[in-house]
Amino acid sequence: MHYRKTLLTICLACFIFSCNEDLKTTFSDTKITTLNNKLVEVNIPKAIGNNLVANQINAEISKLIMTVLQIGEQDSIASKTVEESISLFNDEYNAFNIDFPNVLHTWEAQIDGEVMSQSPEIISIAITSYVNTGGAHGNTNISFLNFDAGTGKRIQNSDLIKNKDAFRTIAESYFKDAIKEDDVLFEPDTFQLPANIGFNEEGVILLYNTYEIAPYSTGIIDFTIPIEKVSDYLAFNGSE
Known part of the structure; x- marks a missing residue:
């Protein structure tokens, strides 16, 4: 009888472990294109695992890509899938090329994604x-998407931090160090946290895209705060 109970306990533990493994979200590198696509390259991580979690993550990534490929008003996106957006981008270029046949510059769009950090929480x-749609230069933009690892729901910046004032004070000191060698006019009273806050292997990364706080020539400004410096002020544990 004791042997049977022990065996049952082991089997139950293995079953629970197996279920937990099945529920863990993993990612695979995915290339998205269409049959006649010549202008757009999309390489992104696709979430796999618990359908509820994975579907929400993949939906948010797709939504961002469709926004990036949208020509014209961002509030009137007609496509329902990334593939539709790729086709529409090519169609817009073909129409432009018919109207302006002497413009030799070809449009292009390159979108790449990577998982910066994955913990049991975030x-x-x-x-x-x-x-690049034919202007003087193309536009590079980096967006951080943070997700609740348990639900797949996107986490807004306001929900990442539980003590914004304390976090902001530390972030400002790292920001000052990051711009020492750049020609950035900085007024201490106007410091604001960036639109992009995320986690990487080193800690919390803050990134200002081109034009967000400085001229185009300055480029992207980013810096990383070691996790131990701000862990008390965060709502999520971003470490492995």
């Missing part, structure tokens, strides 16, 4: 996009 993903 998943941080970076999406880097470069889009």
Whole structure:
């Protein structure tokens, strides 16, 4: 009888462990394109695992990509899938090329994603996009998407931090160090946290995209705060 109970306990433990493994979200590198696509390259991580979690993560990533590829008003996105957005981007270029046949510059869009950090509490993903529709230069933009690892729901910046004043004070000191060698006019009273806050292997990364706080020539400004410096002020544990 004791042997049977022990065996049952072991089997139950193995079953629970197996279920937990099945529920863990993993990612696979995915390339998205269409049959006649010549202008757009999309390489992103696709969430796999618990359908509820994975579907929400993948939906948010797709939404961002469709926004990046949108030509015109961002509030009137007609496409329902990334593939539709790729096709529409190509269609817009073809129409432009008919109207302006002497313009030799070809449009292009490159979108790449990577999982920056994944812990039992939070998943941080970076999406880097470069889009050029014939201007003087293309536009590079990096977006951080943070997700609750247990639900797959996107976490807004306001919900990442539980003590914003304390976090902001520490972030400002790291920001000053980051811009020492750049020609950035900085007024201490106007310091604001960036639109992009995420986690990487080293800690909390803060990133200001081009034009967010400085001219185009300055480029992207980013810096990382070691996790131990701000862990008391965060609502989530971003470490492994």
